[in-house]
Amino acid sequence: MAAASTPFIEVSFAPSMALVSHVREFASAFYQHTLQDPDLISRLGVATHELLENAVKHSSDGLTRVRIELHEEPRTISIRTWNRPTGEHLETLKQNLEEIARSPDPGAHYQVLMRRSAKRAVGSGLGLGRIRAEAEFELRYETHGPEVEVIAECPVAPGK
Amino acid sequence: MSETGLLKLPNGVELKAAGPGRLGAVAGVTAGRLELSLAGAAETPDKDGLAAVLTQVHALWAQHHYTRAVVDLTRLTFMNSSCFKELVTWISKVQDAPAADRYRIQFRYSPDVRWLKGSMHALSTFGVDVVDLEATQGAR
Numbered sequence: 001m002a003a004a005s006t007p008f009i010e011v012s013f014a015p016s017m018a019l020v021s022h023v024r025e026f027a028s029a030f031y032q033h034t035l036q037d038p039d040l041i042s043r044l045g046v047a048t049h050e051l052l053e054n055a056v057k058h059s060s061d062g063l064t065r066v067r068i069e070l071h072e073e074p075r076t077i078s079i080r081t082w083n084r085p086t087g088e089h090l091e092t093l094k095q096n097l098e099e100i101a102r103s104p105d106p107g108a109h110y111q112v113l114m115r116r117s118a119k120r121a122v123g124s125g126l127g128l129g130r131i132r133a134e135a136e137f138e139l140r141y142e143t144h145g146p147e148v149e150v151i152a153e154c155p156v157a158p159g160k
Numbered sequence: 161m162s163e164t165g166l167l168k169l170p171n172g173v174e175l176k177a178a179g180p181g182r183l184g185a186v187a188g189v190t191a192g193r194l195e196l197s198l199a200g201a202a203e204t205p206d207k208d209g210l211a212a213v214l215t216q217v218h219a220l221w222a223q224h225h226y227t228r229a230v231v232d233l234t235r236l237t238f239m240n241s242s243c244f245k246e247l248v249t250w251i252s253k254v255q256d257a258p259a260a261d262r263y264r265i266q267f268r269y270s271p272d273v274r275w276l277k278g279s280m281h282a283l284s285t286f287g288v289d290v291v292d293l294e295a296t297q298g299a300r
Contacts, residue, residue, distance in 0.1 A: 038274065107281075115286075125245075126245055135278070
């Protein structure tokens with residue numbers, strides 16, 4: 001018999017923006033049965049959607065994987081996406097995440113991104129900043145050969 | 161119906177959007193103010209439709225000179241960053257207009273919807289000189 005583990009879901013799918021919405025809705029429904037925290041579930045939906053859209057949009061081989069998992073000690077929830085981005089996008093992703101890491105105030109940094117976004121003709125440039133400022137998840141990344149893993153993590157209140 | 165999914169009525173003061181996504185939008189001018197209601201999920205397929213609606217809303221100002229645009233978000237179930245950017249761009253356009261040409265944008269929302277509460281806080285900070293928030297109870 002497999003050992004008991006904390007709740008998680010993991011989905012692999014071929015890039016499709018329409019599927020992103022369905023995965024977000026599925027993840028939110030799944031965690032409504034697991035977490036007693038409507039506030040966190042609402043924020044989880046935003047973070048899941050934005051991370052997945054980024055991964056799907058920039059997957060070079062057509063595959064995206066996502067894992068959402070509740071952890072104990074410390075009690076946190078994480079969203080991880082894996083894809084194989086183009087070299088150009090990997091550099092952009094690194095720059096964006098490093099800029100976030102250098103910005104101690106998520107709200108102030110998000111305002112900077114919004115001012116840039118207002119003048120952008122293509123793309124919003126807001127997704128990662130939104131995960132941090134609105135959904136209140138911390139972000140980091142790891143590379144594994146050609147694959148990049150983006151991790152969003154947030155504490156879960158005791159008893160929730 | 162135009163290519164953007166806008167339906168302009170003969171009196172030119174109402175419009176509807178029904179793009180390829182799941183967002184519904186209806187706007188109308190009454191008693192000197194414009195009301196725009198968004199319903200459903202605003203996601204990437206809806207971005208161009210929403211941008212077109214907001215462009216129409218801004219254009220209606222020139223025709224009717226309303227002093228306030230009320231945006232009702234109480235039936236909105238989700239908005240991604242692509243559509244959020246369209247709200248940011250609209251606010252920026254109003255901010256960039258000459259002072260005499262500015263109008264106020266009032267977002268009506270339920271603070272019980274946590275993700276929307278965060279978005280409203282960010283928008284009100286960004287548009288501090290033109291944005292008002294109207295928190296209302298009893299929505300979804």
